[in-house]
Amino acid sequence: MPCRPGSKRWRPQPGSRRPTPGQRTPAPFRKPASPCPIRGSRCPTAQLTPRGSSFPRLAASRSGLTEGGLTGNESESVLYGEPSPGVRLITINRPEARNAIGPVESRALFEFLGRFRDDEEANVLVVTGAGTEAFCAGADLKSVVAMFDPDSKLEPLYDGSDLDAHPIPAEGNIGPTRWTSINKPIIAAVNGAAYAGGLEWACLAHLRVADQHASFGVTCRRWNVGLGDGGTQRLPRMIGLSRALDLIITGRVVGAAEAERIGLVNEVTESGRCLERALELAAEISALPQPALRTDLEAALRGFGTPLEEGLAIEAGLFNSLLDQPEIMSGASAFVDRDHPDRVAGAAPLHLPGAAYAFAERAHRGQIDRHGGGDFIEHPSRVARIAVEHGGDDLAEAAAYLHDTVEKADTTPEEIEAAFGPEMRDLVEALGQDPGIGDRASRRADHRHRVAIAGETARLVYLADRLAGIEAMIERIEAGESPSDLDTERRLGLWRGDVEALSGTSPPPGLVADIGDRLDRLEHLMS
Template identity: 35%
Template sequence: MSYENIILEKEEKIAIITFNRPEAMNALNIKTRAEFAAAVKDVEEDDAIKVLILTGSGKAFVAGSDIKEFHATTPFAAHNIVRLGSIVEKLGKPVIAAVNGFCLGGGCEIAMACDLIIASEKAKFGQPEINLGIIPGGGGTQRLQRLIGVCRAKELIFTGDIIRADEAERIGLVNRVVGMDELMPKAKEIAAKIATKSSAALKLAKQAINKGMQTSLQDGLDYEYEMYALSLSLEDKTEGVNAFLEKRAPNFVGR
């Protein structure tokens, strides 16, 4: 499938999706949302791909939704908008956000749905929806509080303030901040390291962690044990144990 507003690249075990509407700060319009969803599905179905990296072209990762389409967005239509954060979160493969610039509104919501966030020193984060008289609708009110705490989340959402990458790192919104020239090399380095692990075990680990974010501690512990028991039945478990005992690198097959 060919795309207009995104770029999908595959490098060995790593896929890279680049939001590519630089003239519009990569704002999310209907076409971009549909293309992104299709690209993520492509990545999901490609067994050769182990890790997905998301980034943006130009000065933005994603600067939010396309405001030009807001006039036509009714409460009914809002229910039919593709929730990109949920698509990312449900992908059974690790996802790394390589945030190059402005990461606002829907863009911040997509980044927060990723498993890791690597930010360039030029990146800026925020949920400025309140300035338009609306609230975040793609996970901002929920994921943000789980990542940085309720009080800090309320401050950012209520004020609409935009924060720099170093502040985002300080409050736990991003994993690390690097120079702009280091952003993609660092993201690829981490992705390559993750890609050497068992894709089947990674999927179970992601499911367990995400489940724990949505439930009580005890329910999360119970679910973790179910995923742990499943991991004991994997071919990769046998290979991993044998490789450790034989002092060699494991050759995981994803089963």
């Protein structure tokens, strides 16, 4: 089933900067402040689901008024969300129109692409369409006709009454398709037909993951409409001139299998899984160190098609621009010290929290959180947020994401050690109950004892786990659920016992106080 990332947070960005043709925006070499969404001061947003879609609920933004005039109601046809740390998702949300792009969607795409480009905490973008029929059918031709029909009641794509006075924006007809300044990975999750301008949007991405039933074609050929959003330039660069001309001249449609064979698609999935796979790939990429990844991406794109000498000069300039970056020294030192995951089995990834989130999201996919009633990943995400708020470091944050992966998923301790090292294995094992102890009371007592002696990080995550469960219980009761149906009285006693068991181990005082306040609130709701 499609993954359902937990509730996330996002920070509004200022209006997008739109470069003039040929203008370059310097690649952001600085490392994001954190690969995890719970650091910083971003605000939670509503959970929106694309109309007619079975895709995951995402923390999606409804943009307010901006420099470009995008309103909240307009932005419902294009959603912008943060499904995992460092990953952003754009969903063209018009399944009833095969996700065609009209003036409203074009404005939203300008805003959201600009937001992704300018957000230093956004590492990878996934673009998809709502529903299962189409990724994007290109421009909404009704709005194109309205450009030249003064009697039309529809909003035109652009003002076509006087193209000299009102020229079509040089940055793209259906969004910023001519931008070349985004040197961060973009992945297209092609969930159906990618025709005409939709094919051009797929080509704007650096990687394409497609459902088995997806199809691609320059279908505007039959309507005497040209490719105006990068298709004549990007397609030959991707699949070679001969194959590109075949598609451009004939307008024939190719399926996902042929698209993969000719290099138009990087990976084909079972139908209904392309978004899941694209988000998984995006999370893996986001967990990597970003500065060198971005300069290498820019060098490859700018250097392709140039004489070798010129391309090497581009590469050298971008490589040299990184030499004074602290991430380069830390990465080189880790390699020399043999503390890199590619060199030593069991070494922790360089970006620990992001890698831990991606691992946990895969491990818990399809599970339901018994505390909050939603997708399971929402619970460890809440635990991680609480741990960080109470002084937890990257190790504590990562352990919070992973703490249930052995006890409540199919992960083994050996897999944790292979991915994150022996210290993380010890933490995760201490944070889980021993299934070999049959008696429930004895099992819980053993668990409390092992946490108490496991160290400060284990105690912090353990108590953050308790506070997360209490908060979720309060939210459900305040939403109208019965305390008796939730077995609240029994759980209340267990939570108090958990805190008392650690009272002699110097637990974080602020966290203990917060737990006490929430338990008092829970008792009040039960009375």
